[in-house]
Amino acid sequence: MKNYLNALKYCYDNGDFVKSRAGNVKKSFGYQMRFNLQEGFPAVTTKKLAWKATVSELLWFLEGSNDERRLAEILYEDKKNNLKEKKTIWTQNANAEYWKAKSKFDGDVGRIYGVQWRNFGGVDQIEKIIEGLKKNPDSRRHILTAWNPVELDEMSLPPCHAFSQFYVSKNKLSCQLYQRSCDMFLGVPFNIASYSILIHILAKECGYEVGEFVHSLGDFHIYEEHFEQVKIQLTREPKKLPTLKFKQKKINEYKTSDFQLINYEHHPKIVASMNV
Numbered sequence: 001m002k003n004y005l006n007a008l009k010y011c012y013d014n015g016d017f018v019k020s021r022a023g024n025v026k027k028s029f030g031y032q033m034r035f036n037l038q039e040g041f042p043a044v045t046t047k048k049l050a051w052k053a054t055v056s057e058l059l060w061f062l063e064g065s066n067d068e069r070r071l072a073e074i075l076y077e078d079k080k081n082n083l084k085e086k087k088t089i090w091t092q093n094a095n096a097e098y099w100k101a102k103s104k105f106d107g108d109v110g111r112i113y114g115v116q117w118r119n120f121g122g123v124d125q126i127e128k129i130i131e132g133l134k135k136n137p138d139s140r141r142h143i144l145t146a147w148n149p150v151e152l153d154e155m156s157l158p159p160c161h162a163f164s165q166f167y168v169s170k171n172k173l174s175c176q177l178y179q180r181s182c183d184m185f186l187g188v189p190f191n192i193a194s195y196s197i198l199i200h201i202l203a204k205e206c207g208y209e210v211g212e213f214v215h216s217l218g219d220f221h222i223y224e225e226h227f228e229q230v231k232i233q234l235t236r237e238p239k240k241l242p243t244l245k246f247k248q249k250k251i252n253e254y255k256t257s258d259f260q261l262i263n264y265e266h267h268p269k270i271v272a273s274m275n276v
Contacts, residue, residue, distance in 0.1 A: 001044055001238045003033045004192065008184050011222050012230055020221065027221035035192065037210035038172075040241025042196055043261055044189035046233050048269040053089055054193045056256045062126065062201075063252060064118030068094040069107035077256060090156075092274065099156040110155040116146045126251065129166060133173070133206040142166035147180075161191050166202065172211030173203040182220035185230055186274055191215070197244065197259065204248045229270045239265045 015026030035042040043049045056075035065071070068090045072083045093099065094109050102110065117125050125144050132142050144166070146159035160181040167174045177195050182188050196213050203210045222230055242264035249258065 001042060001046065001241070003035070004042075004044065004189065005046065005234065005238065007031050007033055007188075007217065007220065008222070008230060009234055011184050011220055012227070012234070015222065022223070024224040025221040026224075026227075027219055029219055031217040031220055033192075033215045033217070035196065035213045035215070037196060037199060037213060041244040041261060042192050042213065043242055043264060043266075044192075045239040045241070045264075045266045046236040047189075048266050049189060049193055049264075050089075051193075051261060051264075052256055054190055055197065055259045057089060058194045058197055059254055059256065061114035061117055062254075064114045066109055066111060066115050067105075067107045068109050074256060089274070093156040096156065102154070103156075109157070111148070111151045112155050112157060113146045113159055113161075116148050116151075116159070117144060120145070120148060130202065130205055130251075133166060133168065133202065133208070137168035140165075160187065161195070164195065166199075167211070168208060169211065171208055173199055173206065173208040174211035174214065175199050176214035176216060178216045178218065180218040182217045184220055184222050185226040185233070186272055188215075188217075188220070200244055200246070201251070201254075204246075205251070226272050229272045232270055236267045239267070 010031070011026060011028050015028045017024065017026050020027070052075060056071060060071045060074050063070070068088060069083065071088045071090055072086045075088055076083060076086055090109055094103070094107050099110070129142050129144060132139055142165060144164045145162065147162040152158050161177055161179045164175055164177040167176070175195060175198070177191070179191060192213065192215060199210055199213055240263070242261040245260045245262050246258050
């Protein structure tokens with residue numbers, strides 16, 4: 001994960017200090033990181049990754065859900081008990097003042113990532129990608145997009161990780177993601193792990209090994225309230241990468257507990273608040 005730490009340090013050392021929509025930040029533009037998934041799973045080791053939150057959100061996207069309360073069910077693997085007080089990483093967005101007037105039900109987050117993945121104008125993009133990877137692996141059209149200009153006003157948060165392309169070479173599946181807006185301390189480690197899991201799922205589904213995750217950053221930034229946490233993280237030496245273990249199931253049948261990080265060693269958790 002040294003390439004992530006290099007990007008974090010570059011942003012902290014060289015970023016422009018500006019006032020953004022969600023607070024003061026240091027920000028830069030344009031950066032690329034590459035992670036060879038054959039060398040281990042790219043979970044951040046200089047702090048603790050919120051593993052269950054990462055897996056549950058991805059599975060929620062793959063369901064095509066727009067219900068933050070459904071995410072709570074997936075995260076806590078509990079449909080029967082009262083989840084009203086249980087929070088997820090999307091609770092703030094679902095309850096944000098700027099969104100409540102548009103919200104159609106308690107927990108509605110609008111036509112965000114998963115909705116676009118599974119129903120972009122009637123097209124199931126995940127189904128199309130799987131079909132294409134199996135039948136025509138050399139195609140240059142294995143594209144997944146969450147950026148739908150027509151429906152941006154119907155989303156509680158416009159997509160940050162907006163566009164990705166899948167690529168097959170020597171029986172290995174790789175993915176390049178373009179992320180327009182990148183919260184370097186909280187969000188980016190989460191995004192790296194999420195898309196790396198997605199590559200593993202699609203590779204297993206289509207009969208490939210895993211290749212690379214290529215992460216292209218657009219506007220990458222560090223919030224001012226995270227500066228002290230970033231300083232701490234940059235003093236820590238990365239540990240050996242873990243491996244990902246899971247058994248193949250149908251896309252909509254996975255549970256959070258199906259995915260395990262093996263030999264995940266990490267430095268202590270660094271607490272920070274999320275900006276929305």
